[in-house]
Amino acid sequence: xxxxxxxxxxxxxxxxxxxxxxxxxxxxxxxxxxxxxxxxxxxxxxxxxxxxxxxxxxxxxxxxxxxxxxxxxxxxxxxxxxxxxxxxxxxxxxxxxxxxxxxxxxxxxxxxxxxxxxxxxxxxxxxxxxxxxxxxxxxxxxxxxxxxxxxxxxxxxxxxxxxxxxxxxxxxxxxxxxxxxxxxxxxxxxxxxxxxxxxxxxxxxxxxxxxxxxxxxxxxxxxxxxxxxxxxxxxxxxxxxxxxxxxxxxxxxxxxxxxxxxxxxxxxxxxxxxxxxxxxxxxxxxxxxxxxxxxxxxxxxxxxxxxxxxxxxxxxxxxxxxxxxxxxxxxxxxxxxxxx
Amino acid sequence: xxxxxxxxxxxxxxxxxxxxxxxxxxxxxxxxxxxxxxxxxxxxxxxxxxxxxxxxxxxxxxxxxxxxxxxxxxxxxxxxxxxxxxxxxxxxxxxxxxxxxxxxxxxxxxxxxxxxxxxxxxxxxxxxxxxxxxxxxxxxxxxxxxxxxxxxxxxxxxxxxxxxxxxxxxxxxxxxxxxxxxxxxxxxxxxxxxxxxxxxxxxxxxxxxxxxxxxxxxxxxxxxxxxxxxxxxxxxxxxxxxxxxxxxxxxxxxxxxxxxxxxxxxxxxxxxxxxxxxxxxxxxx
Numbered sequence: 130x131x132x133x134x135x136x137x138x139x140x141x142x143x144x145x146x147x148x149x150x151x152x153x154x155x156x157x158x159x160x161x162x163x164x165x166x167x168x169x170x171x172x173x174x175x176x177x178x179x180x181x182x183x184x185x186x187x188x189x190x191x192x193x194x195x196x197x198x199x200x201x202x203x204x205x206x207x208x209x210x211x212x213x214x215x216x217x218x219x220x221x222x223x224x225x226x227x228x229x230x231x232x233x234x235x236x237x238x239x240x241x242x243x244x245x246x247x248x249x250x251x252x253x254x255x256x257x258x259x260x261x262x263x264x265x266x267x268x269x270x271x272x273x274x275x276x277x278x279x280x281x282x283x284x285x286x287x288x289x290x291x292x293x294x295x296x297x298x299x300x301x302x303x304x305x306x307x308x309x310x311x312x313x314x315x316x317x318x319x320x321x322x323x324x325x326x327x328x329x330x331x332x333x334x335x336x337x338x339x340x341x342x343x344x345x346x347x348x349x350x351x352x353x354x355x356x357x358x359x360x361x362x363x364x365x366x367x368x369x370x371x372x373x374x375x376x377x378x379x380x381x382x383x384x385x386x387x388x389x390x391x392x393x394x395x396x397x398x399x400x401x402x403x404x405x406x407x408x409x410x411x412x413x414x415x416x417x418x419x420x421x422x423x424x425x426x427x428x429x430x431x432x433x434x435x436x437x438x439x440x441x442x443x444x445x446x447x448x449x450x451x452x453x454x455x456x457x458x459x460x461x462x463x464x465x466x467x468x469x
Numbered sequence: 470x471x472x473x474x475x476x477x478x479x480x481x482x483x484x485x486x487x488x489x490x491x492x493x494x495x496x497x498x499x500x501x502x503x504x505x506x507x508x509x510x511x512x513x514x515x516x517x518x519x520x521x522x523x524x525x526x527x528x529x530x531x532x533x534x535x536x537x538x539x540x541x542x543x544x545x546x547x548x549x550x551x552x553x554x555x556x557x558x559x560x561x562x563x564x565x566x567x568x569x570x571x572x573x574x575x576x577x578x579x580x581x582x583x584x585x586x587x588x589x590x591x592x593x594x595x596x597x598x599x600x601x602x603x604x605x606x607x608x609x610x611x612x613x614x615x616x617x618x619x620x621x622x623x624x625x626x627x628x629x630x631x632x633x634x635x636x637x638x639x640x641x642x643x644x645x646x647x648x649x650x651x652x653x654x655x656x657x658x659x660x661x662x663x664x665x666x667x668x669x670x671x672x673x674x675x676x677x678x679x680x681x682x683x684x685x686x687x688x689x690x691x692x693x694x695x696x697x698x699x700x701x702x703x704x705x706x707x708x709x710x711x712x713x714x715x716x717x718x719x720x721x722x723x724x725x726x727x728x729x730x731x732x733x734x735x736x737x738x739x740x741x742x743x744x745x746x747x748x749x750x751x752x753x754x
Contacts, residue, residue, distance in 0.1 A: 163530070
């Protein structure tokens with residue numbers, strides 16, 4: 130729970146978190162090393178100096194540490210945990226749904242664990258979606274289109290095999306599709322970060338919500354156009370939000386663009402833990418005001434109500450979370466712990 | 470792993486000439502000079518006129534097609550020096566270092582270099598996508614510069630190239646981008662004579678005064694995206710090589726303030742406008 134300086138309690142849902150193992154013991158090859166090194170560079174590039182972790186800590190952290198950083202030291206009330214397999218790079222995967230569920234089991238009221246699928250698995254991908262629904266009752270999936278597999282160097286949401294998976298998700302009520310547009314490599318002569326496949330998929334699957342992580346960065350401009358046209362396309366703030374510390378004016382411009390094109394009902398807070406931790410992000414975001422000249426130029430404002438929506442209300446709507454009931458459950462759970 | 474750029478100034482005029490050529494090579498996605506971005510790591514010149522240019526990117530995963538374009542452009546830019554006999558761009562620490570270096574070394578096309586992957590003949594489509602964005606970003610900077618100088622929208626949309634050439638902007642970003650805008654405007658064949666309109670759409674259509682605010686809104690989204698990417702790339706490069714703000718001593722500066730070309734922060738306000746004017750810049754080729 131985040132308490133504002135004037136005493137209001139804000140319910141925080143962290144829309145994008147990870148529980149990974151990027152340690153050298155788990156790395157399968159140079160790509161595994163380079164992958165976690167790249168994450169660490171993001172952490173270093175945009176974190177406040179007093180929030181920096183050591184490399185060893187960053188490569189692998191415990192379930193207790195994650196719980197502490199999000200809910201004890203951090204202001205999160207709930208967190209959505211995204212599963213990313215990367216089995217070509219990591220012996221046991223980077224963070225599979227099993228690893229995430231095992232981490233989350235001690236705090237069932239805190240975590241929502243999402244699944245993942247790879248359409249290139251064909252029939253097996255469909256079976257796996259059924260499996261995750263029946264066994265784990267997933268509400269969403271995280272899709273990483275840049276994942277390597279055999280000779281393949283990435284896929285698109287518009288691939289026929291991906292459409293079959295999305296059809297099944299829609300049918301089973303797995304409604305939240307978090308899309309991470311990493312650099313897909315094939316076809317190599319095209320823009321590796323192109324987000325236009327999201328446009329087609331969102332049009333064709335009106336029963337699904339597409340949450341584009343990093344707001345389409347590095348294609349924020351293209352993403353904004355798509356989000357205007359598609360009512361079921363949302364933007365996750367991870368990567369964009371940390372600019373609030375190092376480049377507050379850039380952040381003001383980015384959030385103004387998002388508010389103008391995408392709108393305050395369709396932007397979701399996410400820390401991208403453990404790349405960043407939520408406490409400083411939420412504190413800075415709550416205290417942030419768009420400079421007057423940018424406000425005028427863009428014709429938007431980041432109001433108190435917009436902040437409430439971005440920090441929790443929007444995600445609660447997508448994941449059918451009754452905030453008052455959830456607050457009561459969390460309170461009971463903490464009383465039970467205190468009584469033990 | 471600290472690994473600062475190795476090239477020192479040393480007074481070698483040829484090294485300086487290579488830096489000048491490289492300052493005109495752009496990261497196609499960011500429309501910024503690879504020298505300003507800190508991508509150029511090392512330049513070595515052999516007695517036989519062979520030039521080796523080592524460059525590195527913010528991540529191991531940066532798009533290989535852009536890396537190939539940059540390697541190709543480095544080769545072209547340095548070969549323009551009359552004494553340069555052989556030019557070897559060398560991409561380091563990248564998932565496709567080997568392929569890109571082999572391809573550029575043997576003078577292979579993009580398709581030949583990556584024959585095992587799914588590619589069509591050239592990268593021209595990709596290059597065009599980002600040249601369009603570069604055009605839009607530069608145009609916005611100049612228009613905003615004129616607005617800040619007190620020009621009305623009606624005056625902006627009706628002004629011609631000759632008038633724009635005679636106009637001196639004081640807004641730093643407008644000042645920097647004006648010659649770069651002019652270059653790309655002419656290169657795309659959207660204006661040629663002094664009497665041609667200075668500001669048109671990507672398709673060459675005139676813009677109305679009433680339509681200018683909406684037109685600018687579209688341009689603004691492109692600029693904000695590019696600026697965010699530029700900031701991210703600089704941050705990632707610094708974090709990757711643990712260098713902190715770069716202070717390169719070698720670049721013969723094209724900055725009016727005399728500062729080196731490495732860091733965007735070194736002299737954001739000075740007249741960096743001469744960067745990109747280099748004759749034979751890949752953007753105009």
